[in-house]
Amino acid sequence: MKERIENELATVIAAEQQGPAVLISAGVHGDEYEPMVAAVELAAILPGMLTHGQVTVVPVVNPDAYGWGSRQGSDGLDLARICPGNHIGSASEAYAARISSMIEQADYYVDMHTGGLTYEIHPLAGYMLHPDEGILDIQRQMARCFDVPLIWGTDYRPQGRTLSVARDAKVPAVYLEFGGGTGFRRQVVDTYVAGVINLLRYLGMIEGEVSRSPEPYWLEDHRPDSGYLQGKMPSPAEGILMAGVALGETVSAGQYFGRIFDPVSGVSHSVSADVAGIVFLKRAIVKVKSGDALGGILPITQKGKHTIYE
Known part of the structure; x- marks a missing residue:
């Protein structure tokens, strides 16, 4: 029998058969709403689909920032700049510590984002250009599981990110970006849900054939801070x-x-x-x-x- 366990921050879906442990997160930033909905929908449908392994879904990594409807929490901190956080620190620091601990225990990690209220982003799957070639190649294959027109590998050296925690723990990880601004885009939710299901098929955790999107525009940019959006133009x-x-x-x-x-x-x-x-x-x-x-x-x-x- 499949097991579904919920707490205030996460839903854990465990299949009968052994397999990988996958972590799916959304809501690192409190103004990125479609990924939160996608995470909730994944937590609802995966118990009926998962055949191997375990999936942990965190719909809102930083509830404090979500409460403020802001990229930052009430402490003024951006969780995506302070990982691995501090369990006895401020709200954002404590939530950063909690998600960092979960990342370190995972076998694979997917972090879902939008551009928030400030930016709009063309659909992309991204990853750090991990210095371990084996991990890097796994991340490339993970990114290809998502039906998005852009794939972007960037500088592996930035600190404080969820993906930098994954990098240091040698956990293959990708992030997703799509949409942003005001309003709600159902297409973002559908793209993320379908992509995660396809990734789980690729990892042998869900039955079915893995689909591959048409050839994407794919860039691996090794230059320093190549993935730093807030520094562009x-x-x-x-x-x-x-x-x-x-x-x-x-x-x-x-x-x-x-x-x-x-x-x-x-x-x-x-x-x-x-x-x-x-x-x-x-x-x-x-x-x-x-x-x-x-x-x-x-x-x-x-x-x-x-x-x-x-």
């Missing part, structure tokens, strides 16, 4: 962002990206694409300050796997 001024490109659009270097207009001074600043490639990130909150990230471009224009070294 900093705004030259404060004002209102009027974007001139769409997510998923291919742009050329120097192409018009949008403009920043200050209605108080009447001054306008044109913004150009910093590289050629695919627009995967756009700011959703149109009021910006100088230095705010306006968007991001993956510097590839052809499908298939590409690599950028330092």
